[in-house]
Each structure stands twice: as structure tokens, then as C-alpha cells.
Amino acid sequence: MSWHLARARRLHLSEIAPRMAHAVARSLRRPPAAGSQSGRLVPDVDVDPAAVAWAQQVRRDAEHAERTWQPAWDRPSWTLDLLRLGVDPKDLWIHGRLQHLALLAHADPAAPGPVADALHWLSRHPVGRGVHWASTLEVAVRLVSLATLAQIRPCQALRDAIAAHAGWLIHSPSLGSSARNHRVAELAALAVAARALPDSPATSQWLSHGAQLPSVLARQLHPDGVGVEQSTHYLAFVVEWALLARQLGVAGLDPLLQPAIVFLRTLVDGSGVAVSLGDDDGGQVLPTGPSERYVGSVAGAGAALLGQPAPLGWRPDLLSAWLGADRSRPPEEPASMHFVEGGLTVLRRGGTVAVLDHGPVGEPDLSAHGHADACGLWLHLPSGPLVVGRGTGRYTAAPAHRTFHRSVAAHPTLSLDAPAPSVPHDHPFLWRRRTTARSLAEADPLHRAVAEIAWGGGIVHQRQVWLEPERLVWTDQVRGSGAHVLTVQIPLAPGLALTRAGAAYEVGRGDQVLATVHPDPRCATRVITGGPKPGVGWHSPRYGHWVAASTLLLTVRSELPITLRTVVRIR
DSSP, X not given: OHHHHHHHHTSOHHHHHHHHHHHHHHTTOOOOOOOOOOOOOSOSOOOOHHHHHHHHHHHXXXXXXXXXXXXXXXXXXXXXXXXXXXXXXXXXXXXXXXXXXXXHHHHOTTOSHHHHHHHHHHHHSOTTBSGGGSOHXXXXXXXXXXXXXXXXXXXHHHHHHHHHHHHHHHHSOOOGGGOHHHHHHHHHHHHHHHHHOTTSTTHHHHHHHHTTHHHHXXXXXXXXXXBTTOOHHHHHHHHHHHHHHHHTTOOSOHHHHHHHHXXXXXXXXXTSOBOOOSOOOOOOSSSSOOOTTHHHHHHHHHHHHHTOBOOTTOOOOHHHHHTTOOOOBOOOOOOOEEETTTTEEEEEETTEEEEEEOSOSSSTTTOTTOOSOTTOEEEEETTEEEEOOOBOOOSSSOHXXXXXXXXXXXSSSEEESXXXXXXXXXXXXXXXXXXXXXXXXXOOTTOEEEEEEEOSXXXXXXXXXXXXXXXXXXXXXXXXXXXXXXXEEEEBOTTOEEEEETTEEEEEETTEEEEEEEOOTTOEEEEEESOSSSSXXXXXXXXXXXXXXXXXXXXXEEESSEEEEEEEEEO
């Protein structure tokens, strides 16, 4: 009950009446009539063998996952409390998106198995019943998969399913403060339905809804292109939806996409991997298979379509082929940029990327996908990530993990023994307290950034950062009074090892030394790898998975004010 009350407090008054009417109307819905002929959607290119292997594994795992949820199949989807089921629904939604079947059909169009499996799945999960219909985001992604299957192996049953999914999106829209990326998905998916079923009686209705996408997308973006949800992945996700809708003829998206693509390009390092901020649930729109370079892939496709330089490390792939974005300008090293509204400064030199966070926790209403990462400092070398956050973990069914992964302790910032600026709620998408950081300087030719945030007890933390040739330098100035314990947290990417070298620590992969960390000499140092879960010794590289990783902690007890200086020399 406390969760529901906390969520209700976040509702706008204007959305209460529509939500009540929406709840009453749900039980009266019927699937719409089927459509007819389909238009071209699927690119004529080969599928990466690694993506095929992933799809085959998901196919093998699907039956076990379905048995886990069988008791919830026959209940109306709107009666399911997804946060109280005791199992994370995303484990099952991976299979219910049917992306693995669409990808297998794309890889081998002559094989009847993927379509047969999809039809069997549809027969077991009627419209509006069970967990697979409880999120319209899942319905939208599944519609794209069904349209893909219908393009490869046309049949009336698939066309009926596409029409039924589009009808559900029309009559079950995401509302008010819960809309966000879900509403973008719903509207873009309706544009897909219109392309897949151009002769359906409902096509004009789908198109009229799809035309709302520019105004909805605008609410997902700050004017400088940063996503309001303060999540790198969710920004790429809504951009992918918008790029797909753009390909299908939805107008008015380019002015919104241009700054978003610029921002995403600045986050991509020399290896093609983007700095990861906020939540990342691994979701993708098109059936292309998972990739650690997903954000860079979306940025590359968008840059090609909008005439921008390609991100570093990008090359045409299956996603760009889907979107018709195989031609691009040569890659360029982006300049250091200060994103005022989004609250991030990105410093760049020669493929090295450093990001300082001085923005809000997330979007204004819920901050559902933001993290307590103010004054956090991420570092990617040209070869890949070095200093990172600890990932996402899970949203539900693991409350302790969810709390940790959103907390200050999981991020490359400074913590101290005072009330934290932002504290997660027990509800996985709400907060007990949120405090916004602020920037004190724009990015300049010296590659400098400054941010500060207020802690409890009258304490203020200010972090200044300089990206210089072959080194990153930052200072942590903590103002206030009294004696306090301060800890500079440096979480490393998985696969990296820390080795003591005198007063410094070498960071390496195998026999290669990538960087050397020089702590402030007043700090005691400690390295944590593995250990208790959840904790700084574990990293979540993808949703629902953890691997051991090293974190360097630099701790000092001191009277305030104090300024600590840390240097990372880049090899």
C-alpha cells in the first residue's frame, strides 16, 4: 500500500480522471479487425552469426520461462501488480517480444519454424490476458517483430495479430507521468502497423496517432538533445523508435533528432562504446540482437540519416541497414561540449571521453530511470570503458540490488558520512529525496568542467575536472564544518585489474597497462573485487546479470573544508 500511495502522490491532478475512465473502459475492449496486404520493412542483408546464436538461445530458454509464469496467463493484464509478483517480468518479456523469432526468420527466410513458434505463442496469449499485455511498451516492440515476420512469410494470422496489437495500443495508451518512452514506442509502433497493413480499415487511425510522435518525442528531450530520463540507453531507445518512424514517413522529427544524435555521438569512445548513464534494461526496437555498442549503433545510423559525421568506432551494421542508413560522413572526434539543460559536460581528446554529471536525477515527475550520480565522473579510453557506474541490475524482484544500483555508492563520485543528496525509495521507480547538481563552468579550450551539489548538514561538494594530454585530473572540494569521512569512489569496468605500484595503482587488462591512478596522499586506499552482493565489487554489464569487478576507494577522515586531488595518467 505504501508503494501505491507514493506513486499516487506523483500523479498530476489532470491525469487522475483520464486514468479512472481508462480503467473502467479496459474490460470492454475487443481486438480490432484484421488488415490485409503488407509493405516492405525488412532489409536484404545478412544477419550476424552472433545475433543468430543469441536468438537460438532465447528460443531454447522460452519454454522454461513460460512455465514460470503460467499461473498469470489467464488473468486480465490490468489486474496484475507487476511490482508484487516476486519475479521480474522482464525475464519473460524478452521472449514475449518475439524478436528472437523475427531475427531467426530474417536469417533463414525459408525456415517455417519461427513463424510457427510465433503463431503458437499468440494462441497461448490472447489479447489483454496475462503479463505479456501488461505493458504497452512490450506490445509495441512485439508489433515490430510481428511485422517483420509477416514481411518474410506472409500469412493472415500474422496480419490479424498486427491489427490486434495496434488496436490494443490505440485503446490502452500510456497516460500522464507514466507515458515517457512508453508513449514514444506506442506511437511509432502504430506507424509500423500502418506500413505493414496499408489496406486495413484502421490504417488512417493509426497514422493520425503516429503523427503525434514529434510532440511526444519533444517531451522526452531537453533542448540540447540530452534525454530527460537521464539515461543514455533510454535516449538511444526513443531515438531508435523515432528513426524507424521517420523511415516510415512520420514528419517533423528531424529538428528533435539532430541535437539528440549530436549528444549521443559525443558519448561514444574510440572503440564504438558509449558512456552509460542511468538505467539500461537492454531493450531495443528492431530485431537485430543485443550489442554493447547499441547506443553507438543508434548514433551512427542517426548521423548517417541526418548528415552528421559518424561516431568514432562506428561502421554500418544491421540496424543501419534496417533504417536505410548505410552511407555516412567519415568519423570525426567531437569537440568537448557543455549540455546546459541536460546537466552534463563531455570532455574529449583523441577518442578519450570524460563525462561530468551536474544535472537532475531524472525527469521531473518520477525520475524512474535516473541514478544518484551527481558529480559523477566517467572515463572511457579509445580502447573502451575505464571508470564506470555499476550498471542497472534489476528493476523488480531484487529490492536490495535496485536500491544499490541507483545509490551514490554505485557511481564514480564522492560519498561522505552526511545525508545523501538523493535517496532511492523502496518503490523501484520512485525517490525519497532528489537534489539537482549544478554546473559552475562551461566546457572550454582547456577541457575543464566544474559541478557541485549540496549534501545534508550544510556540506557542499564541488568537483573540478581537467582532461589534459595523457591524463585526467580532478579535485574534490568539500565545504562545511566538523570532522567527516570522505570517500572518492573509482569503479572500474569489468575485466580490468588494479596493481599497486608504490603510492599509485596501475590499471590493466592482461599484460597491458592502460592507466595509472595517483590518489591524494592523504587518502587511505582499498580495492574491493567481488565480496558481498550487492556491492561495489560487482558490476551489472547487462540487465539481470552481475560479474565481479574492481573498485578503488580513496578514504580520508578530516576536518572540513578539504580539497582532494586525484590524477589518472593515460598510457
